[in-house]
Amino acid sequence: MSAEENRLVTMLNAGKNDTPCQTKTLGNFLWDDLPDATKWADCVHCGMCLEACPTYQETGQEQHSPRGRVYLIKSVAEGKIDVNEAFSKPVFDCLDCRACETACPADVQVGGLIEEARGQIRQAMPLTGFAGVLNKTLLRGIFPNLKRMKTLGGLMRFYQKSGIQRIARKTGLLNIMPTHLKDMESILPEVGKPVLGRYPEVVPAEGETKQRVGILTGCIMDVMFSDVNEATIRVLTHNGFEVGLPKQQGCCGALHVHAGDRETGKKLAKQNIEAFKDYDKILVNAAGCGCALKEYDELFRNDPEMLPLAEEFSAKIEDVSKFLYDNDFDRPKTEVKTKITYHDACHLAHGQGVRFEPRQLLKEIPGVEMVDLPDADRCCGSAGIYNLTHPEMAGALLDRKMDDIPKDVEMISMGNPGCMLQIAMGVQKHGRSEKVVHTVQLLDWAYEKDKEKLGKPVES
Amino acid sequence: MNRKKHRREKPDAVVQRLMNIVGEREVFYLKEDLISYECDGYTMSKGMPKAVVFVKSTEHVSAVVRCLNEEKIPYIARGAGTGLSGGATPLGGEVIISLVRMKRMLHLDLENRKAVVEPGFINLKLTQSISDKGYYYAPDPSSQYACTIGGNVAENSGGAHCLKYGVTTNHILGLEVVLPNGEVIEIGEEGIPDQPGYDLLGLLTGSEGTLGIVTKITVKVLKNPEGKKTVLAYYDDINDASQAVSEIIAAGIIPAALEMMDSIAIEGVESAAYPVGHPRDIAAFLLIEVDGIAAGIDDQIDEILTVCKHNNVREVKVAKDEAERGLWWANRKMGFGAMGAISPDYLVQDGVIPRTRLPEVLGKIAEISKKYELRIANIFHAGDGNLHPLILFDASIPGQSERAAKAGSECLKVCADVGGSITGEHGVGIEKSAEMRFIFSDAEMTAQTNIRAVFNPEDLLNPGKLFPQPGQCVEIKQAGQGDRSTVPVNAMGRGD
Ligand SMILES: Cc1cc2nc3c(=O)[nH]c(=O)nc-3n(C[C@H](O)[C@H](O)[C@H](O)COP(=O)(O)OP(=O)(O)OC[C@H]3O[C@@H](n4cnc5c(N)ncnc54)[C@H](O)[C@@H]3O)c2cc1C
Ligand code: SF4
Ligand code: SF4
Numbered sequence: 027m028s029a030e031e032n033r034l035v036t037m038l039n040a041g042k043n044d045t046p047c048q049t050k051t052l053g054n055f056l057w058d059d060l061p062d063a064t065k066w067a068d069c070v071h072c073g074m075c076l077e078a079c080p081t082y083q084e085t086g087q088e089q090h091s092p093r094g095r096v097y098l099i100k101s102v103a104e105g106k107i108d109v110n111e112a113f114s115k116p117v118f119d120c121l122d123c124r125a126c127e128t129a130c131p132a133d134v135q136v137g138g139l140i141e142e143a144r145g146q147i148r149q150a151m152p153l154t155g156f157a158g159v160l161n162k163t164l165l166r167g168i169f170p171n172l173k174r175m176k177t178l179g180g181l182m183r184f185y186q187k188s189g190i191q192r193i194a195r196k197t198g199l200l201n202i203m204p205t206h207l208k209d210m211e212s213i214l215p216e217v218g219k220p221v222l223g224r225y226p227e228v229v230p231a232e233g234e235t236k237q238r239v240g241i242l243t244g245c246i247m248d249v250m251f252s253d254v255n256e257a258t259i260r261v262l263t264h265n266g267f268e269v270g271l272p273k274q275q276g277c278c279g280a281l282h283v284h285a286g287d288r289e290t291g292k293k294l295a296k297q298n299i300e301a302f303k304d305y306d307k308i309l310v311n312a313a314g315c316g317c318a319l320k321e322y323d324e325l326f327r328n329d330p331e332m333l334p335l336a337e338e339f340s341a342k343i344e345d346v347s348k349f350l351y352d353n354d355f356d357r358p359k360t361e362v363k364t365k366i367t368y369h370d371a372c373h374l375a376h377g378q379g380v381r382f383e384p385r386q387l388l389k390e391i392p393g394v395e396m397v398d399l400p401d402a403d404r405c406c407g408s409a410g411i412y413n414l415t416h417p418e419m420a421g422a423l424l425d426r427k428m429d430d431i432p433k434d435v436e437m438i439s440m441g442n443p444g445c446m447l448q449i450a451m452g453v454q455k456h457g458r459s460e461k462v463v464h465t466v467q468l469l470d471w472a473y474e475k476d477k478e479k480l481g482k483p484v485e486s
Numbered sequence: 487m488n489r490k491k492h493r494r495e496k497p498d499a500v501v502q503r504l505m506n507i508v509g510e511r512e513v514f515y516l517k518e519d520l521i522s523y524e525c526d527g528y529t530m531s532k533g534m535p536k537a538v539v540f541v542k543s544t545e546h547v548s549a550v551v552r553c554l555n556e557e558k559i560p561y562i563a564r565g566a567g568t569g570l571s572g573g574a575t576p577l578g579g580e581v582i583i584s585l586v587r588m589k590r591m592l593h594l595d596l597e598n599r600k601a602v603v604e605p606g607f608i609n610l611k612l613t614q615s616i617s618d619k620g621y622y623y624a625p626d627p628s629s630q631y632a633c634t635i636g637g638n639v640a641e642n643s644g645g646a647h648c649l650k651y652g653v654t655t656n657h658i659l660g661l662e663v664v665l666p667n668g669e670v671i672e673i674g675e676e677g678i679p680d681q682p683g684y685d686l687l688g689l690l691t692g693s694e695g696t697l698g699i700v701t702k703i704t705v706k707v708l709k710n711p712e713g714k715k716t717v718l719a720y721y722d723d724i725n726d727a728s729q730a731v732s733e734i735i736a737a738g739i740i741p742a743a744l745e746m747m748d749s750i751a752i753e754g755v756e757s758a759a760y761p762v763g764h765p766r767d768i769a770a771f772l773l774i775e776v777d778g779i780a781a782g783i784d785d786q787i788d789e790i791l792t793v794c795k796h797n798n799v800r801e802v803k804v805a806k807d808e809a810e811r812g813l814w815w816a817n818r819k820m821g822f823g824a825m826g827a828i829s830p831d832y833l834v835q836d837g838v839i840p841r842t843r844l845p846e847v848l849g850k851i852a853e854i855s856k857k858y859e860l861r862i863a864n865i866f867h868a869g870d871g872n873l874h875p876l877i878l879f880d881a882s883i884p885g886q887s888e889r890a891a892k893a894g895s896e897c898l899k900v901c902a903d904v905g906g907s908i909t910g911e912h913g914v915g916i917e918k919s920a921e922m923r924f925i926f927s928d929a930e931m932t933a934q935t936n937i938r939a940v941f942n943p944e945d946l947l948n949p950g951k952l953f954p955q956p957g958q959c960v961e962i963k964q965a966g967q968g969d970r971s972t973v974p975v976n977a978m979g980r981g982d
Contacts, residue, residue, distance in 0.1 A: 067882070070826035071529050073568040076632040077608055086540060086586035086606070087514070088567065094522035101521050112518035129631070131758045132826025 053105040057149035059288055059328060061142035066100040068134045069093065075136070078129035080405045080423055081119055089116040092126030092136045099143045109150045117143050119416060121409040121423075122284050124317075124376035128403075137377070138324050144286030220248040221255040222271055229259055229269040236266040236353070240305035241346070242298070242319065244312045245277040247443045254443070257470035258311045258346055264473050265356050274301035280318035283325065284410050295322045296332070299339045308339075311346045311466055313442035314410060317377035319343045345374060347441055347465050351383035358472035360479050361393030366468070367435045368396065369427070369449065370403035371442035384441055384465045391472045397432045404430075408448030420448070428452040437461045439468060500557050504539050504581070507549045512540040523582055526567040526574040527629075529881075530833060530891060531916045533576035535562075540584050544662060544670055544701040547583065551699065551947075552668035554581055560946045563699045565606060565637030568629040570822075570834055571915030573641065573694050577950045583699065585636050592702065596621060600659055602704045605636025612705070621707045624651040627911070628819040636700050642692030644911035646743040646818070647775075649869035651708070653911065655691040662702035663690060666947045674704065689937070694913050695948045697941040713780035714742070715787050716811045719772040719794045719802040720765060724748065727770045728844040730797040731868045734774070735841075737793065739786050744869030745773040745818055748848070750828075751863040751876065758824030760816040768800060772868065773818055821865045822876065829861070829878035833890045836912040837901030841871040850900045851875050858893040860886070872910030873901065899924060914952045922954055 052060045075092040076082050082091035089098060095116055101107045117140055126136045222243045239262065243255050262269050279294035299322065302308050310316035320343045326332040368388060374380045381403070389396050407413055407423030427449065431438060438449055438460050450462045497505060501515045514520060515537040524532040536559065541547050554561045561581040564574040576582065588604035591612075595601070596619060601612065609630040612623040626645035627633060633643070639661065644653040651657075660674030673686045690697055721727040727746060734741065747755070748770050756764055764771060772794070776786045787804060794802045805811035825832040839847050848864060855862040863876040875897045879890040894917075898908040902924035909918055922931060935953050938945075 067830045068826050070823055070832060071525070072527055072823040072826070073566055073629065073632045074820075074823050076566055076568075077610075078631075086584065086589075087519075088522040088538075089514075089519055091522075097522045097524075098518065107518050107521055110518070112516050128759075131760075131820035131823030133759065134826065 053103040054108050055103055055143075055146050056109075057146050059142070059145050061099060061103065061139060061146065062327060063103060065135050065139040065142075066096050066103070068132050069096045069100075069130075070132055071097070072131065074131055075126035075129045075134075078125040080121055080123060080125065080407075081419065084419060084422055087116075090119060092130070092134075095120060095140060096134065096136060099139055102143075102146075109147055111151075114147045114151065117147060118286075119419065121372070121405050121407070121412055121419075123372035123405040123409055125372065125403065125405065128376045135324075138321065141283050141286075141288070141324075144284070145288040146286075148286030220252050221259065222248055222275070223273065225259065225271055227271055227273055229263055229271070231266045231268045232263050233266055235268050237307065238268045238270060238305070239349075240270040240272060240302050240308045242275060242278065242302075242308060242310045242312075242315055243271060244310070244315050244443070247312045247315070251443050251446065251464070254311060254464040254467055257464070257467045258309075261350065261355075261466050261470050261473065262309070262346070265350065265353070270305060272301040272305075276301070278312075278315035278318045279325075280314050281410050283318065288325065292325055292329075292332075295325055295336065298322075299332075299335055302339065302342070306342060307344065307349070308342045309344055309346045309349050311441065311464065312444075313345065313371040313374035313377065313380075314444055316343055316345050317373035320378065345378055345380050345383075345441065347384040347387050348378075348380045350466075350469070351387050355387065355469070356473075358391050358469070358476050360472065360475040362391055362468070362472045362475060363393040364437055365395045365397060365435045366437040366439055367399040367432055368402060368465075369399055369406065369431075369438055369440040369445060371440050371445045372403070372405050372409065374441045375403040380441075384439075387465060388439060388468060391468060394468070397435050399432065399438075400430045406445050406448050406452070408442075408444040410444060413448055413451075424448060424452045424455075428456045428458070431458075431460065435460055437463050437468070439463050439465050441465050500553075500559060500581075501537050503553050503557070504537065504550060507553060508539055508541060508546050512542075514538045523564070523567070523576070526564075526569040526572060528570050528572040528575065528915065528917055529831070530887060531572050531575055533578040533580075535576040535582045536579050538582045538584055540587050542587055544664065547585075547664045547699055547701050548668045548670055550581075550583055551664055551666065555666065555668060555944070555946060558944070558946070560949050562948045563605075563636070563640070563695045565634030565640075566608070566629075566632045568633045569637060569641060569915060570836065570912040571694075571909070571917040573913050573915040573948070573951060574637075575916060577916075580949075585699075585701075586634065588636075588701065589634075591615065596707070599707050599709070600704055601707050602702060603635055605634060605639070605700050605703060607635050607703075609633050609635055609638060612707070616707055617710070620710050622710055623657070623705060623707050624648075625654045625657055628821060630819075635703055635705065639691050639700050639703055640693065640695045641911065641913040644867070644870075644872065646745055646815075646867065649744055649867070650740050650742045650777075655688060657706045658687060658691055658703065659706060660702075660704035661687060661690055661700050663698035663700055665698045666942045666944070670701070671698075692913075694915060694952050696938055696952055698947070711742075711777035711779075713783045714775065714777040714811075715783050716805040716814060717772075717774040717787065717790055717794070717802060718805070718814055719774070720768045720800045721770050721772070721798070722768060722800050723798065724769045724848055725845045726797045726799070727772055728841070728868070730772060730794050730799070731844075732842055733793045733797065734790055735869065737789055739776065739789060741774050741786075741790075741869060742777045743773065743775040744867070746770055746864075746866040746868040747773075747818070747821065748864040748866075750861055750878075751821060751865050754824040754828050754863060754876075755817050755820055757827040758817075758820050760813060760820055762813055762817045764817075765800075773814060822874075825863065825876050825878060830880040830882065831878075831887075831890075832863075833877040833879065833894050834912070835873075835875045835877065835894045835897045836909045836918075837873045837875070837898050837906055838908075838910040839871050839873055839901050839904050839906035841868060843904045843906075844868070844871075844873070847873065847900055847904060851897055854893050854896045854900070857896075858889045860890055860893055862893070862897075867910070870910075871906065895921060916951060919950075919952060919954050922952075 073093055079091050088094040120140050122137055124137045248255055259269050276294050276297045279291035283291040320340045322336040323340045326336040368385050388394055405423055406427040407420035413420035446462050453460050497515055505513045520535050523535050523538055539550055564582050564584050567574050586606040589606035590604050593602040626647050627643040638654045642654045662672050664670050675681050752764050776783055822834055851862055861878040865874040877890045877893050879886040881887045898921050908921045908924055
């Protein structure tokens with residue numbers, strides 16, 4: 027069969043010895059959950075996405091560009107190349123930042139396609155070594171399991187509070203860790219206590235209830251940044267929204283899908299769809315999670331039973347800053363004097379098209395002076411756990427981001443915990459002093475100031 | 487099928503030599519790393535390169551070229567690979583020399599209004615990096631977000647604004663070039679507009695990477711115009727729209743840009759990333775921009791509005807602010823890529839016609855569309871007669887690619903027959919080498935291939951491009967030669 031004929035042909039290919047439960051293949055894609063041919067069919071090879079792509083900007087290599095990645099994936103489907111190391115590298119070196127999707131005139135879903143290809147690669151070539159361990163313990167073992175996440179959080183809290191952290195840093199115990207992990211350790215935020223389980227399942231609105239919303243507390247967010255979750259709850263209830271925190275919710279699965287583990291991703295998706303079934307609106311304060319939840323329908327593309335449920339669920343997802351802005355949030359009255367810049371998290375700007383609302387929200391806080399960040403929507407290198415798996419590229423992107431951050435701001439605001447960790451690391455590495463905050467936190471402080479001024483006690 | 491664990495092939499002797507020059511990590515030779523270099527923005531023709539080499543300096547380029555010369559291995563310079571005629575596409579076995587990492591600005595001299603850049607510098611970046619100082623770089627191909635200035639020089643690229651400001655060749659002051667024997671030459675002398683001797687700058691610009699590899703470029707930068715206004719005019723009849731174009735030019739106005747799109751093209755851009763909300767039932771729109779000294783602009787706009795109305799415009803409006811103007815242009819500049827939103831594949835053609843013959847040419851293109859049962863959209867740099875018919879097809883349906891190629895060639899024939907040319911700005915490359923015979927006689931072609939032989943005697947640099955291959959099967963047509971005076975066609979390929 028010629029390559030061209032192969033292109034869209036899905037042939038029956040049962041009984042291959044190394045693909046036990048497999049019935050269909052597509053060229054050299056031989057495993058379950060085949061990539062979607064219509065996605066590369068949209069690509070006209072124009073190259074308008076090239077310069078948008080951080081990995082292309084760094085390397086200049088076509089195979090490390092969106093166009094090249096799409097072409098490679100298509101080439102496997104056409105049977106021209108195999109699923110092997112050399113194919114896997116460009117596919118896994120993608121940050122999944124979606125900048126290409128913003129640039130692409132033909133609306134090619136590069137991100138979705140790459141995730142599908144990763145699914146194939148992980149089934150073809152299971153991970154070994156450090157990456158394998160990371161994958162197994164973190165992705166399969168900890169993130170999907172909120173109890174273990176909490177335990178991890180508790181351990182980290184113990185590590186920070188008990189003085190072991192100090193000793194570890196002093197004695198050079200940390201030197202046995204790879205540099206990038208060491209950098210990471212040094213900026214671990216003061217770990218708070220997760221809100222899920224600590225707060226009631228329903229937090230009533232202040233005053234009259236406008237609407238009932240559910241919020242995804244997230245796994246990393248709730249362990250590392252429980253203060254952001256607390257701020258989110260306060261801001262929403264202050265604005266008259268009843269906040270639901272369904273206990274059965276889990277990790278959004280983004281990290282798993284990015285890593286090619288679509289099966290765990292689907293399990294988590296099902297869990298969340300079930301957990302939030304009684305809500306009409308689900309708000310997310312972590313851009314990466316929001317984007318993943320909005321794409322559950324993509325995950326169940328080949329599952330006619332789940333697809334309608336997933337579509338219905340995805341339609342309910344909204345970023346918290348956009349929701350607040352669109353719902354006429356209460357404008358704070360007291361001045362919060364600060365100079366601030368805003369970084370566009372990839373999964374907010376490129377993934378969800380939310381750029382205007384968070385900026386506007388910040389601008390409308392009295393006293394806040396916004397300074398533009400050049401190339402604000404270029405990836406900071408965090409990209410999920412990319413900074414753990416690709417420290418070199420992530421480090422280069424972080425350095426560029428830090429160089430761009432205006433010298434005279436006091437705070438850097440954004441809407442994603444991954445970026446917060448990464449940029450906090452940048453602040454430390456570059457000897458800077460800016461405070462890294464979530465957009466909602468700033469609004470929360472402004473409300474707090476209002477309350478102080480009005481003399482009302484502030485609940486914690 | 488080989489699904490065994492991937493074994494890394496060993497580099498061969500040539501690849502090893504290249505690695506010794508540029509470093510081991512800068513040379514790629516595995517199939518998986520090469521396959522995305524099979525073609526450029528023109529996907530109808532593909533070939534596997536032997537290797538891809540990333541160079542960082544003129545010395546690298548020179549050493550790599552010398553090595554390949556000794557080894558008798560053909561090679562191709564490549565910028566961003568957005569070319570639309572296969573200029574950077576291998577026929578098979580060439581070494582690709584990628585210039586994208588040579589992307590520094592070496593010198594900026596605003597006082598004398600010039601900048602020196604390396605060939606991999608991205609077109610739009612130049613304007614972006616000087617705009618805060620009130621300057622810009624005029625040639626603005628729609629691919630300017632991604633394409634390199636080296637590629638622009640090789641293709642003599644134009645853009646929406648070249649009606650008033652000219653194409654790349656009008657903005658190049660000097661070049662550093664590595665010749666196919668590895669020697670480095672500088673052409674163009676600063677401050678001397680007309681050097682004695684042959685105009686090598688003109689010859690090199692638009693030579694589609696067949697005479698040498700450009701490693702440094704001195705370009706003119708311009709002061710931002712004081713004012714700028716943009717008009718959008720919707721027409722129910724394409725004849726009215728083209729009449730309006732002619733009358734605007736006849737009135738002595740030289741708009742900075744004068745663009746037209748037909749209804750299928752509008753369907754494309756409205757389905758793509760930057761929809762404007764154009765009415766879907768119009769036959770065409772015109773996008774007209776005037777710029778210059780602020781005082782004169784309003785008068786020109788008034789005159790344009792009058793001409794538009796007089797020619798039965800359905801609706802005409804002036805952009806109310808920079809945001810609206812930006813959206814109109816983003817929408818227009820997405821034109822080609824947007825075809826991906828309404829068709830799996832497209833083939834863009836690049837003819838030049840005398841602008842007064844537009845209605846007739848569009849009529850003939852509609853007939854071609856019917857004949858081959860393929861939809862054809864038209865995007866037209868109306869001011870300078872550069873027509874882009876976009877032939878929509880689906881390569882996965884057997885026979886459609888061939889039909890599209892034939893339809894494309896016939897469109898070019900129509901352009902040549904009305905006294906036009908087969909390329910306005912995208913170059914000849916692989917795609918249109920056969921069609922060169924529509925506009926050049928054998929003697930005219932020989933004069934050109936003789937020049938190539940002087941620079942590139944062994945034809946190792948980008949072989950098989952620009953001119954028909956011996957034995958290449960084409961209908962040899964001398965038609966259209968008679969009326970060539972209407973639209974002078976020069977070696978750089980752009981009429982008008
Ligand atoms: C969506 C889209 C819109 C476009 N719009 C326009 C337009 O409006 N106007 C226009 O003119 N073109 C347009 N083009 C065509 C293309 O972008 C231009 O031809 C551009 O100049 C190519 O630049 P590149 O860096 O991509 O070159 P490449 O495609 O990499 O190379 C093009 C040719 O130049 C040669 N070359 C590249 N660099 C060098 C060098 N340093 N020295 C010597 N030879 C070299 C190559 O060998 C090849 O023959 C468009 C293309 C696309 C995909
Ligand atoms: S998602 Fe980001 S890194 Fe990946 S191809 Fe697109 S732009 Fe490049
Ligand atoms: S992904 Fe989009 S922008 Fe990139 S080459 Fe394909 S069509 Fe063009």
